[in-house]
Amino acid sequence: MRELGKSPRDTRPLPVRVYEELRDLIVSGELAADAQLIQEQVAESLGVSRTPVRDALNRLAHEGLVTWLPGRGYLVNPLTPKDVTEVYQVRRILETEAARLACGRHDAVSLARLDNLIDQMTARDADDTAAMFDLNHQFHRALVQPCDNELLLKMLDTLWDHPVNRRITRSYLHTAGSAQAMVDEHRELVAAAAAADEERLVALTAEHLLSGYDEAARDVGAPA
Structure with a gap:
């Protein structure tokens, strides 16, 4: 200390x-x-x-x-499967709805920002989990920013900042290969946003969240 x-x-x-x-x-x-x-x-x-x-x-x-x-x-306290499940369930509901509302509203500037954040993740040392957490947060915030619902965005920010979620995400980032998998999935999300493909963007968002939280849950003892 x-x-x-x-x-x-x-x-x-x-x-x-x-x-x-x-x-x-x-x-x-x-x-x-x-x-x-x-x-x-x-x-x-x-x-x-x-x-x-x-x-x-x-x-x-x-x-x-x-x-x-x-x-x-x-x-x-130890991080438990219940912790992971509860955060995942709430975030899935909020973020898939935000992605749905944001779809079709991404302009060239917002898409360029998303690409830039992915480039920063790629260049960053994957072992620097604190920096990767912040970049991951920035990416997901930028992805749903065009949803034009300030209350929904504030609720997502609160969830991201919750210590248990920080702990879950940092735990996931320690898993071998997780950083590269995250980057690859982020590129698919940007492609769906650029194509204004609402169904695909929402489905990819749900799959992306499930893969991350499920990996974290397995790390502490059970699937999400």
Whole structure:
């Protein structure tokens, strides 16, 4: 853990920095399942008081990343097949509808942006899962951006930013060959969008989501 109390260039509120540090350590796997987090020890490691640590741990517990056990502090929860299934089911409903609404509205600029994002993914080191996660998010956001439904886009953004989804996607990206498979499927999605083929775009979106989440589910023990 980094000493956040000694980061004068980071102007974000300390509670936000503590939360995001612990969240990212769990998402990346640096804090593995069943790792014990005790407020006093975490506060000392981060160089902060116990208050922002307590608030961060409570938030992580609410989001399902940790569980508080009396007398033991907080334990990092394992990623479960149920976690994967729940996120997949919600995202499939939202994103296939957004793709349907966006189809036929992609102009040359939006298609060029999608191609550029794919090129960035291809050039990026596949082991840099944090960067690949961000590029993947940008691609999917750009693909459905023309849907012209701000509430739907905000709901998808919230789902993407949910720590459990971050954890699932990062888990999938660690699988051998997953980055290349993702890029190949993205190219097919762009081709369908360019052709304004609604049926194909929606079907490819559903298949793409299923392949990713199903791989992540198998990695933790069961199909999605």
